[in-house]
Amino acid sequence: MRDNAVVSELAAGTLGLDAYPVALLQVDTEGSIRHANAAWSELMETSAAGVEIAAYVHPEDRLIWRAMLERLRNESGVCMRERIRFVHPHGQLRWLEVACRRHEDAFFISAFDATAQKRQETSIEARLRSAMGLLNGVPGLIYRGRNNPSWSMEFVSDGCEELTGYPATWFVDSHEHSYSQLIVPEDVDYVWRGVQESLADRRPFELRYRIRGANGVPRNVWERGIGIYSASSEVLGIEGAIFAVR
Structure with a gap:
């Protein structure tokens, strides 16, 4: 619900984007960044205006990202959510929880860094597999x-x-x-x-x-x-x- 509210308020242009601790972006219908707040710049260490978001998305997840954009182009009012892998310019892998909604001729995006959560989930899954191996x-x-x-x-x-x-x-x-x-x-x-x-x-x-x-x-x-x-x-x-x- 909070992602929906943030995206909606962004679309109305009522927020100062740099005041938010979560990465917020405005992207054109082709997926190129128009505006990004300070949290995005801190997360990816670049402002990246004019660059396609797909350039930061892990190659194996680009189909997911493009499918999100395609659905948003065809369905007004829908808010899409996905956990997508992004690659930092220095090469580190980051998992971002992405929420995206279209408003008029742009997409408005919030991106939360879920890397630590994903690593914890992966660690738990590994322990469960080990325990299951012992039990079986x-x-x-x-x-x-x-x-x-x-x-x-x-x-x-x-x-x-x-x-x-x-x-x-x-x-x-x-x-x-x-x-x-x-x-x-x-x-x-x-x-x-x-x-x-x-x-x-x-x-x-x-x-x-x-x-x-x-x-x-x-x-x-x-x-x-x-x-x-x-x-x-x-x-x-x-x-x-x-x-x-x-």
Whole structure:
């Protein structure tokens, strides 16, 4: 909403552009810079009047930038937003959150430097990939699920296929399949009661029971898990691990 307001006020010509800490530009319909405020000059270390913005855009993102301009040319009133890579004149890569709107014969742009945020996101994604690699390497089924009689799963590790004969997609957020279908009928109540008693006492649960996987052969498993609780002690879900045992 703030980007929309800034762009609109720029179009009305009511702001002193250099007073704003975010980069603000006016660009002609061909994408060349007419005016830029001090924040843009500080961000890119150049005023660049008369230069096409595409000259600063990373080559792999120029199609995104041109698509934005093309849509703005054809649709009045729309405000486009994209995260685009820009290349500083000294060669550094910067991620900018760009909002752009057309007014009459010009485009008005705000650009926020999101490089630090993007690097943090990339770092988190790398850690998640590493964690997923570890979980998927465990020879068993690591899970996070809901505390319901179906034992609906929100996440299962790749080890589920070796244990059950079914891939992770068979379990996760499925209305047709559930982990409870694999538990042999004689053990269904035992598993449910055991988990609920442990959750009521807010302690880990540990169970041994039988499942019947894709091949139809009963298999003994050992499960250990814990509850996930809200601040008011409501059970939000469960997570744990299931392994084959003799």
